[in-house]
Amino acid sequence: MRAVRKESKEQAEGEPDAPGSFDRMIHRPVMTREVLEGLDVRPDAWYVDATLGQGGHTRAILGAGGCVVAIDRDPRAIEKAREELLPAYKDRLKLMCMNHSQMGEYLVGIGVPVSGVILDSGWSMAQAPEDASGLSFEGEGPLDMRMDPTIRTTARDILERSSAEELASILSNYGDEPLSMGIARAIVQARMRGRLPQTPRDLAAFVSGVYYRKGYRRSRRHPATRTFMALRIAVNGEIESLVQGISGVRPVLVPGGRLVVLTFHSREDREIKHLFRHWVREGWGRLLQSKPVLPGEAEICENPRSRSAKLRVYIAT
Ligand SMILES: C[S@@+](CC[C@H](N)C(=O)[O-])C[C@H]1O[C@@H](n2cnc3c(N)ncnc32)[C@H](O)[C@@H]1O
Incomplete structure (x- = not known):
């Protein structure tokens, strides 16, 4: 696999794209060649795609002769694969609509020997429930941000209920937001005056205002990107x-089985890095490479959304 390319902090996080419909959405799978190499796909062995999405990685594994258990929390992803992939790959494809947080138990239950797992983290804005998403800086709907309507807490609930310290911790831990405490305090003060931002557009303008007051004038991206x-x-x-x-899913892997994780922001990558290193220290496996693999320049040019991707591979012993 290719050597690791350094990237600037500015490039490290994705920006929201435009919301749209799942069916019309065109998703280019990220780092497909590296994913196949990382999984070391062999004919007739079983692999798990824990984030089926538009099926890009699943198609590639099937194309290389592997069998796939494809999981997604979004029923539209499962339905699309049922229509487009299942007829051609009946014997080599199983589809399951579930949160991948539960996939270990499920895989034990169906008794499939798992030779590899690919998890391509995140969502696409096109998946956001139409008017409920609240993920666009221009949105005029409620501050919701739930990608799944069964989730109880909305972004608005968090802004209404959290202390300044709790808010700052969310912004810093999940967004690496440098002005986390300033934004958190401003939100709590606005709440006390009954002037909490009501819509995504309000929140984006509110965060821009905090940046402006702190003397920040120009940025390559919207100041509210990390907050959102x-x-x-x-x-x-x-x-x-x-x-x-x-x-x-780690204990379900066959000896030599591989876990391939693609992340798109630093907090996720840190979690995976620490988890994999812990497993190696415990003597449960090894890393394919100590540093994450990054997309090449050609892929970034062709698919700018790939620019913040990091891929790590763990191999069970
Ligand atoms: C970036 S897309 C995957 C794209 C896919 N690899 C492809 O090539 O088309 C991420 C997918 O993971 C799904 N997802 C996100 N969190 C999930 C979770 N906790 N459990 C199951 N699926 C999840 C989303 O619904 C989305 O379809």
Whole structure:
């Protein structure tokens, strides 16, 4: 696999793209060649795609002769694969709509020997429930940010209920937001005056105002990018699902089985790095490479969303 390319902090996080419909959405799978190499796909062995999405990685594994258990929390992803992939790959594809945080137990239950798992973290804005997302800086709807309507807490709930310290911790831990405490204090003060931002557009303008007052004038991206990302991660429990899912699936891997994780922001990558290193110290496996693999320049040019991707591979012994 290619040597690791250094990237600047500025490039490290994704920005929201435009919301749209799941069916019309075109998703280019990220680092497909590296994912196949990382999984070391062999004909007729079983692999788990823990984030089916538009099926890019699943198609690639099937194309290389592997068999796939494809999981997604979004029923539309499962339905699309049922229509487009299942007829051609009946014997080599199983589809399951579930949170991958529970995939370890599920895989034990179906008794499949797992030779590898790919988890391509995150969501696409196109998946956000139409008007409920609250993920666009221009949004005029409620501050919701739930990617799954069964989740109880909305972004608005977090802004209404959290102390300044709790808010700052969310912004800093999940968004690496440098002005976390300044933004958190401003939100709590606005709340006390009954002037909490009501819509995504309000919140984006509010955070821009904090940046402006602190003397920041220009940025390559919207000042609210990190705040929105941190709130979305908190609302959807993304880090917890990732860690729980990856931890639960490790004992299910066959000897030599591989876990390939693609992350798109620093907090997720840190979690995976520490988890993998802990397992290596315990003597349960080894890393394919100590540093994460990054996409090449050609892929970044072709698919700018890949620029913040980091891929790590763990091999069970
Ligand atoms: C970035 S997309 C995956 C794209 C896919 N690899 C492809 O090539 O088309 C991430 C997918 O993971 C799903 N997802 C996010 N969190 C999940 C979770 N906790 N459990 C199951 N699926 C999840 C989302 O619904 C989304 O479809």
